Amino acid sequence: MINNEYLLAREFxxxxxxxxxxxxxxxxxxxxxxxxxxxxxxxxxxxxFSLVLLMASGWLVLIAFHYKISTSLVLxxxxxxxPSGRFMIPVWIENEKFFFWTLVLGVLVLIGKRRPVAYQSVxxxxxxxxxxxxxxxxxxxxxxxxxxxxxxTNYAGVLASSPAPMAxxxxxxxxxxxxxxxxxxxxxxxxxxxxxxxxSTFVLAFVGNIFMLKDRKQDYERLAYAWAKPGFILLxxxxxxxxxxxxxxxxxxxxxxxxKINITLMMWLLxxxxxxxxxxxxxxxxxVTTAILGYLGFLGVVITYLTTYVIPxxxxxxG
Amino acid sequence: MTKNLNxxxxxxxxxxxxxxxxxxxxxxxxxxxxxxxxxxxRQTVTYQNYVSDMNVAVLPLSVxxxxxxxxxxxxxxxxxxxxxQSMAALLVVSIFVVLSFGLKPGIGFLLSTxxxxxxxxxxxxxxxxxRLSYEVxxxxxxxxxxxxxxxxxxxxxxxxxxxxxxFHLLVYWVSTALIGIGMILSFxxxxxxxxxxxxxxxxx
Numbered sequence: 001m002i003n004n005e006y007l008l009a010r011e012f013x014x015x016x017x018x019x020x021x022x023x024x025x026x027x028x029x030x031x032x033x034x035x036x037x038x039x040x041x042x043x044x045x046x047x048x049f050s051l052v053l054l055m056a057s058g059w060l061v062l063i064a065f066h067y068k069i070s071t072s073l074v075l076x077x078x079x080x081x082x083p084s085g086r087f088m089i090p091v092w093i094e095n096e097k098f099f100f101w102t103l104v105l106g107v108l109v110l111i112g113k114r115r116p117v118a119y120q121s122v123x124x125x126x127x128x129x130x131x132x133x134x135x136x137x138x139x140x141x142x143x144x145x146x147x148x149x150x151x152x153t154n155y156a157g158v159l160a161s162s163p164a165p166m167a168x169x170x171x172x173x174x175x176x177x178x179x180x181x182x183x184x185x186x187x188x189x190x191x192x193x194x195x196x197x198x199x200s201t202f203v204l205a206f207v208g209n210i211f212m213l214k215d216r217k218q219d220y221e222r223l224a225y226a227w228a229k230p231g232f233i234l235l236x237x238x239x240x241x242x243x244x245x246x247x248x249x250x251x252x253x254x255x256x257x258x259x260k261i262n263i264t265l266m267m268w269l270l271x272x273x274x275x276x277x278x279x280x281x282x283x284x285x286x287x288v289t290t291a292i293l294g295y296l297g298f299l300g301v302v303i304t305y306l307t308t309y310v311i312p313x314x315x316x317x318x319g
Numbered sequence: 320m321t322k323n324l325n326x327x328x329x330x331x332x333x334x335x336x337x338x339x340x341x342x343x344x345x346x347x348x349x350x351x352x353x354x355x356x357x358x359x360x361r362q363t364v365t366y367q368n369y370v371s372d373m374n375v376a377v378l379p380l381s382v383x384x385x386x387x388x389x390x391x392x393x394x395x396x397x398x399x400x401x402x403x404q405s406m407a408a409l410l411v412v413s414i415f416v417v418l419s420f421g422l423k424p425g426i427g428f429l430l431s432t433x434x435x436x437x438x439x440x441x442x443x444x445x446x447x448x449x450r451l452s453y454e455v456x457x458x459x460x461x462x463x464x465x466x467x468x469x470x471x472x473x474x475x476x477x478x479x480x481x482x483x484x485x486f487h488l489l490v491y492w493v494s495t496a497l498i499g500i501g502m503i504l505s506f507x508x509x510x511x512x513x514x515x516x517x518x519x520x521x522x523x
Contacts, residue, residue, distance in 0.1 A: 229506040236502065240495040244488055254361045257373045259350040262343035269343070273336040276329050283326065293333070300340075311347060312354040314361075 002073075002156045009068035010144050013061055017141025020058045021134075027051040028131025035124040041117075044124045045110075051131055052106035058141070059103055062091050065144060073152070075179060078159070078168045082176065087148075088184045092192045094147055098138035100193070102130040105200040112204075119223065122207050147317075148183070151175055187245035194238035201231035202271075202301050209294035216287070224294055225278060232271050239268060250314055260307045260315035267300030324402065328391055335384050342376045382426065385475055386410070389429040392436045392468065395451050396443070423479060430476040437469040459508035459515075467501025470494045 027050055034044035066089050075085045092100040109123045143149070158171035182188060208224025211217070246255060255261065274293035280286050308316050349369060353360040360366055393405040409432060417425030443451055444462045451461070474494035481487045504511065 233499070233502045233506065237495070237499050240491075240498070244491065254366055254370075256370050257346050257350070259347035262347040262350075266340040266343040266347075269336045269340040273333045273340075276333050276336070279329055280326055289333075293337075296337075307347065311351040312358065313350065 002152055005072040006069060009065055009072065010149065013065040013144045014141050017058060017061055017144070020054060020061070021139050021141055024051065024054055024058070024131050025135040027054060028128045028135070031124055031131065032128035035121045035128060041121065044121070048106065048109055048124050048127060051127070052103070052110055055099070055103045055106055055131075058099070059091065062096060062099075062140060062144075066091055069145075075172075075176060077176070078165065078172055085176065085179055085184075087179055089145070089148065090183075090189050090192065092196060093183075093188070094145055095138045095140040095142075096145075097192070097196070098130075099134050099140045101196045101199060102127070102134045104197050105130055105203055108200050108204055115223070116211070116219070119207060119211055119220070122210070123204065126203060126207065151178065181249050185245065185249075187241065187249075191238050191242050191245070194234045194241070198231040198234035198238060199301050199305070201227045201234070202298055205231060205294060206298035209291045209298070212294075213288065213291040221278075221281065221287075221290070228271065228274065228294070228297075232275060235268060235271065239264065253314060255314045258313040258315050259311040260304070260313050263300065263304045263307045267297060267304050270297040270300050273297075325394065328387060328394075332384070332387055335380050335387065339377060339380050339384070342373070342380070345376075346373050382422070385426055385429065385479075386413075388468070388472055388475065389413070389433040392433045392440065392472070395440045395465070396436065427476070427480045430472055430479065433472045434469065434476060437465065437472060441465045441469060457508050457512060459504050459511045463501050463504025463506070463508055465501070466497050467505055470497030470499075470501050473497060 027047060031044060031047040031051055034040040034047050070086050070088050073087055075087070077084070106127055109120075109127050112120070115123075152175070155171050155175045159168055162168060162171075204227035205224045208220050208227060211220040212224055270293060274290060274297050277286055277290040277293050281290050307313075310316075346369070353365060353369070357363070389409060390406045393409065394402055397405045409429065413425050413429040416428045440451065441462065444458070444465050447458075471494075473490060477487060477490040477494055481490055
């Protein structure tokens with residue numbers, strides 16, 4: 001099952017990816033310095049561009065690894081009842097999630113036109129922070145697809161060591177179920193990227209909300225709204241797409257009021273409240289209310305992301 | 320008066336949305352604390368009690384949100400005293416249905432009426448009726464808002480009345496499509512309008 005081609009590809013991905021990650025760290029620190037020191041600010045755009053370029057090349061390496069997985073690994077039913085299958089793994093799972101989020105954020109930081117200098121500086125600082133966090137907490141190259149690899153190794157171990165056909169069949173159906181219902185599912189290809197793109201736009205909206213309250217300028221309010229809009233559309237559709245999948249994938253399991261789902265809905269509710277408050281922004285007290293709802297919505301984004309790793313539940317990896 | 324009423328309805332909506340959000344935070348914190356005590360707590364009676372308690376806490380606010388959603392619909396067609404009367408009539412009949420037949424049929428009546436009124440609103444918006452009252456101007460913004468609200472009402476309707484029906488997922492996808500289209504039209508009405516005008520100029 002686990003062949004040399006796959007193992008070599010995994011090792012190559014790790015070997016080529018580590019220097020890329022180190023460069024990402026160096027560039028992120030440089031970007032933070034450029035964005036902080038006014039004298040060096042003129043270099044921050046170039047530093048941000050280099051960082052995004054580097055991350056994009058890292059992502060291409062990951063895509064190549066995933067492609068290799070799909071071509072080199074074949075899952076064969078030991079009982080011969082099911083056709084053989086191949087893994088089509090999306091490039092935003094496990095440690096790749098935060099890497100992908102940082103990459104999307106980087107692209108959004110770059111593509112903006114004629115933004116206020118202070119706003120752009122804060123954005124580049126946040127991007128630098130994301131780059132540093134990616135290196136220390138979500139390096140996708142240190143052990144590429146660690147959980148997938150562990151599942152695969154366990155399965156190969158059972159095939160090699162257990163003489164009982166029943167045990168082999170059980171192990172096969174476990175990994176087959178994960179392949180069909182998780183790795184290869186259309187849901188995994190659509191839902192996570194929609195949410196990560198939404199989260200990235202919410203970062204830009206959040207920075208707008210900060211300046212909106214600090215400087216009390218309509219331009220910042222418009223900027224925040226301009227980025228909250230696509231984020232809210234993607235978040236809503238992404239969440240709606242998740243429901244039919246959840247019904248099928250978690251049938252018979254208790255998932256109602258799961259912590260991650262609760263917090264995600266809280267985030268959606270806060271952004272809905274933000275968009276409603278905006279309708280009457282010129283009424284007394286509504287400017288501050290709108291900005292605060294924007295802050296709370298973004299706090300919801302951060303908590304939603306962290307919940308996956310901290311609070312155990314059906315939609316989490318914690319515990 | 321209509322302007323103030325709209326404002327009050329929006330404030331109430333914001334309050335309810337935030338309140339439900341706070342309950343969800345409480346629920347997640349409670350789940351977390353329980354899972355620290357016992358990893359398999361979701362297989363225990365405590366989990367069943369937690370779900371019941373959450374339902375008890377969320378239900379009144381969800382019902383209030385549904386009522387607000389239902390009441391927001393007539394404001395497009397009526398104004399002034401007629402609006403208040405139509406809202407009061409809708410509320411009174413819904414309460415009557417709740418008392419006579421239960422909560423689900425009552426909410427179902429309110430939502431069905433809202434779906435019908437919203438469909439009329441969309442029709443009137445499409446033919447450019449001057450009788451409609453919106454907080455916002457522009458055809459795409461108005462039709463987008465109307466479609467979005469129809470999608471939301473249909474979404475709630477689907478969960479309240481059709482959750483066990485074979486049509487549940489079908490209606491779910493229809494409401495998802497309406498919500499998506501409505502959001503795009505209302506959030507990007509300016510851009511869509513400009514595109515339509517440019518196309519019109521080019522072709523004519």
